[in-house]
Amino acid sequence: AQSVAQPEDQVNVAEGNPLTVKCTYSVSGNPYLFWYVQYPNRGLQFLLKYITGDNLVKGSYGFEAEFNKSQTSFHLKKPSALVSDSALYFCAVRDPNSGTYKYIFGTGTRLKVLA
Amino acid sequence: GAGVSQSPSNKVTEKGKDVELRCDPISGHTALYWYRQSLGQGLEFLIYFQGNSAPDKSGLPSDRFSAERTGGSVSTLTIQRTQQEDSAVYLCASSLRGTGNTEAFFGQGTRLTVV
Numbered sequence: 001a002q003s004v005a006q007p008e009d010q011v012n013v014a015e016g017n018p019l020t021v022k023c024t025y026s027v028s029g030n031p032y033l034f035w036y037v038q039y040p041n042r043g044l045q046f047l048l049k050y051i052t053g054d055n056l057v058k059g060s061y062g063f064e065a066e067f068n069k070s071q072t073s074f075h076l077k078k079p080s081a082l083v084s085d086s087a088l089y090f091c092a093v094r095d096p097n098s099g100t101y102k103y104i105f106g107t108g109t110r111l112k113v114l115a
Numbered sequence: 116g117a118g119v120s121q122s123p124s125n126k127v128t129e130k131g132k133d134v135e136l137r138c139d140p141i142s143g144h145t146a147l148y149w150y151r152q153s154l155g156q157g158l159e160f161l162i163y164f165q166g167n168s169a170p171d172k173s174g175l176p177s178d179r180f181s182a183e184r185t186g187g188s189v190s191t192l193t194i195q196r197t198q199q200e201d202s203a204v205y206l207c208a209s210s211l212r213g214t215g216n217t218e219a220f221f222g223q224g225t226r227l228t229v230v
Contacts, residue, residue: 046218100171101146
């Protein structure tokens with residue numbers, strides 16, 4: 001069965017420092033991977049996705065993520081964190097071989113950027 | 116409209132009453148999803164519609180939950196005989212098509228409180 005794990009409930013980082021939010025997945029075939037961000041009292045906003053091709057994908061607001069097939073990971077990164085990046089981040093996977101196209105989400109990681 | 120629209124944004128209901136939550140997807144999007152987000156929890160898949168295909172109902176937690184999508188557009192999620200554990204934010208999303216490489220766009224959600 002497909003699944004996603006976000007091992008950290010919360011990540012704290014100082015403003016200006018690089019940030020990483022971790023995500024690992026489990027699917028039977030080649031995954032489609034997504035990152036979403038949720039600001040307080042808001043819906044989820046799409047950040048970026050990996051479908052195929054270059055393992056490093058770039059997305060909105062300066063975020064990027066690296067697909068690592070051998071480690072089954074898709075960690076979200078940003079070179080220099082902003083206080084405004086503080087939010088709840090969700091990793092999601094779709095398995096094109098599963099027969100269903102629902103997104104499976106991780107439990108979320110709360111990012112707190114400290115001024 | 117420009118985005119996914121959900122109504123109402125907030126709903127307080129008494130235990131045992133029925134509620135209907137509405138979702139207007141982005142025009143032209145053939146896939147529509149319902150998720151539930153409980154306080155401090157991740158996103159729980161409920162149901163997925165794709166065009167005229169039979170919906171994937173595998174996430175509905177009980178037979179008190181049902182959903183329909185009329186004319187391939189607007190969807191209604193109905194919860195009968197509400198219970199306190201149904202209190203959550205119900206999120207609707209749509210995507211251009213059901214194939215795996217498209218991202219979903221989420222509405223702001225309906226916050227349901229059962230008292």
